[in-house]
Amino acid sequence: MDTDSKAKKYLIGRKVDRFFIKVHKASSFTIRYFKELVTSPHEVGEFVQQCYNIGYRSLSLITLTSFITGYVFTKQSRPSLSEFGATSWIPSLVGIAMIRALAPLVTALICAGKVGSSIGAEIGSMKVTEQIDAMEVSAVNPYKYLIVTRVTASTLMIPVLMMYAGFVGLMGSFLNVSQNELTTLTAFFHNAFEKITMLDIVSSVIRSLAYGFTIGIVGCYKGYNTSQGTQGVGKAANAAVVASMFLIFIEEVILVQVINWFR
Amino acid sequence: MAEQKINNLSRVIEVKDLYKSFNENHVLRGVELELSKGENLVVLGRSGTGKSVLIKILSGLLKQDRGTAIVLGQEVSQLNELSLRALRQKIGFSFQNSALYDSMTVKQNLEFPLIRNVRHLSRKEINSRIEGVLDAVGLLQSLNQLPAELSGGQRKRIGIARTLILQPEIMLYDEPTAGLDPITSIEINNLINEVRARFHTSSIIITHDLTCAKTTGDRIAMLLDGQFVKTGTFDEVFATKDPRIQSFYDYNFIN
Numbered sequence: 086m087d088t089d090s091k092a093k094k095y096l097i098g099r100k101v102d103r104f105f106i107k108v109h110k111a112s113s114f115t116i117r118y119f120k121e122l123v124t125s126p127h128e129v130g131e132f133v134q135q136c137y138n139i140g141y142r143s144l145s146l147i148t149l150t151s152f153i154t155g156y157v158f159t160k161q162s163r164p165s166l167s168e169f170g171a172t173s174w175i176p177s178l179v180g181i182a183m184i185r186a187l188a189p190l191v192t193a194l195i196c197a198g199k200v201g202s203s204i205g206a207e208i209g210s211m212k213v214t215e216q217i218d219a220m221e222v223s224a225v226n227p228y229k230y231l232i233v234t235r236v237t238a239s240t241l242m243i244p245v246l247m248m249y250a251g252f253v254g255l256m257g258s259f260l261n262v263s264q265n266e267l268t269t270l271t272a273f274f275h276n277a278f279e280k281i282t283m284l285d286i287v288s289s290v291i292r293s294l295a296y297g298f299t300i301g302i303v304g305c306y307k308g309y310n311t312s313q314g315t316q317g318v319g320k321a322a323n324a325a326v327v328a329s330m331f332l333i334f335i336e337e338v339i340l341v342q343v344i345n346w347f348r
Numbered sequence: 349m350a351e352q353k354i355n356n357l358s359r360v361i362e363v364k365d366l367y368k369s370f371n372e373n374h375v376l377r378g379v380e381l382e383l384s385k386g387e388n389l390v391v392l393g394r395s396g397t398g399k400s401v402l403i404k405i406l407s408g409l410l411k412q413d414r415g416t417a418i419v420l421g422q423e424v425s426q427l428n429e430l431s432l433r434a435l436r437q438k439i440g441f442s443f444q445n446s447a448l449y450d451s452m453t454v455k456q457n458l459e460f461p462l463i464r465n466v467r468h469l470s471r472k473e474i475n476s477r478i479e480g481v482l483d484a485v486g487l488l489q490s491l492n493q494l495p496a497e498l499s500g501g502q503r504k505r506i507g508i509a510r511t512l513i514l515q516p517e518i519m520l521y522d523e524p525t526a527g528l529d530p531i532t533s534i535e536i537n538n539l540i541n542e543v544r545a546r547f548h549t550s551s552i553i554i555t556h557d558l559t560c561a562k563t564t565g566d567r568i569a570m571l572l573d574g575q576f577v578k579t580g581t582f583d584e585v586f587a588t589k590d591p592r593i594q595s596f597y598d599y600n601f602i603n
């Protein structure tokens with residue numbers, strides 16, 4: 086809110102200084118989340134509402150994309166596997182691909198688009214229409230009401246959506262398998278989970294928690310720092326999607342490495 | 349209303365030598381201001397002179413660069429989060445564009461600050477307080493409407509009702525009549541006077557509407573180039589020969 090009104094003195098250089106100021110702003114915003122999360126009062130009603138918005142309202146999109154991902158992935162893997170006469174490996178291959186990699190990533194990217202942009206736009210428009218200032222002056226903590234609820238809901242809902250996406254993806258795969266081979270649903274799922282360990286599932290859940298947190302906090306941060314009127318709202322929504330997708334890929338690389346040390 | 353005697357001379361707001369700039373834009377340059385208990389002070393000034401900035405500093409939304417802004421005995425910029433929140437419960441801020449929460453109905457808009465600031469209210473007490481302020485602004489029938497379904501004037505009233513619900517001691521009105529037709533403006537002016545009579549508030553009313561200034565203000569302060577150049581009753585202020593003040597007056601009544 087407060088524009089820097091000090092004389093122009095840069096510690097290193099204009100760009101470098103700006104970068105560190107941004108990093109500082111973003112990290113204090115994130116640290117504040119944890120502080121406000123543990124202090125009462127808690128906005129339980131708004132939190133539940135946000136779980137509904139983020140979780141339930143993304144269901145149809147997640148269903149469609151993960152079903153198609155499972156189906157297409159299976160269809161495209163078949164020719165090369167059948168060259169070796171190894172089509173019976175398909176369920177197990179799809180199981181590994183889906184649970185370890187595709188479900189977390191597909192869910193995170195779809196939600197970065199859907200949830201991230203809607204949080205960014207909503208908070209952003211509340212900012213430019215002074216609704217956030219109105220909360221402040223009526224002695225309500227807008228950070229608690231708007232940010233903590235959304236970030237927590239997104240952190241908890243993305244893992245749930247991820248598990249659902251994994252299941253639906255396997256169903257898509259099963260559709261393709263049953264079109265080509267004789268198999269039952271139970272046999273398919275049995276094979277799909279044969280090579281899956283507890284660590285695989287835990288790893289996917291942990292990564293999804295991280296992605297959910299990223300989507301929520303980036304969307305809120307971009308929205309909360311919107312300026313320049315309605316034009317800024319579009320920018321905030323857009324920046325929220327781009328930044329959270331970028332961070333999700335970086336986190337994916339790092340987290341997969343870290344979790345592999347435990348194998 | 350304007351001739352109402354101010355018996356209690358205690359200052360609720362005291363601003364001294366206040367400066368505020370945004371980069372190269374020096375908005376406030378040595379503002380001095382006092383508001384007595386029970387007084388309606390009108391701040392006049394052209395667009396962009398920093399009227400909104402001034403009351404945002406008074407409510408702690410912005411921080412001044414220099415000078416003091418004392419509200420109810422406390423320097424606003426020095427307060428920690430908790431004391432600032434306590435102070436804000438005593439200040440009602442009616443925004444220039446109403447700033448109603450779009451996603452909530454009128455009732456939820458009014459309830460929002462109430463249930464978060466006054467704990468342990470029963471459902472009945474909440475409802476009676478909501479009805480009380482809605483009645484004061486004359487919009488009881490809009491209880492379950494969304495802000496998008498209201499007219500600009502109705503939104504202004506709901507905005508005022510929402511600030512009244514915490515029973516503030518000080519009201520800050522940011523252009524309460526801007527963008528409204530003359531009749532609705534007069535209704536809002538009367539509402540401002542009614543609010544004072546009913547809730548015993550002291551108010552700062554920002555406007556560039558001279559009818560509003562004349563009907564609501566005990567005292568008028570003219571903000572020009574970042575300072576108050578003239579303070580006094582309506583007639584005193586416009587009796588001066590300062591061409592900048594005169595042109596303000598002429599312009600208003602040509603329209």
Ligand SMILES: Nc1ncnc2c1ncn2[C@@H]1O[C@H](COP(=O)(O)OP(=O)(O)OP(=O)(O)O)[C@@H](O)[C@H]1O
Pocket residue numbers: 086087088370373375393394395396397398399400401402444
């Ligand atoms: N948050 C901000 N960041 C940068 N500049 C700002 C900010 N808020 C206000 N300003 C600048 O301060 C100046 C005064 O703004 P302010 O909103 O106080 O004007 P005003 O007197 O209320 O005008 P109006 O009658 O149009 O509402 C403007 O030039 C504006 O650009």
Ligand SMILES: [Mg+2]
Pocket residue numbers: 399400401444522523
């Ligand atoms: Mg203004």
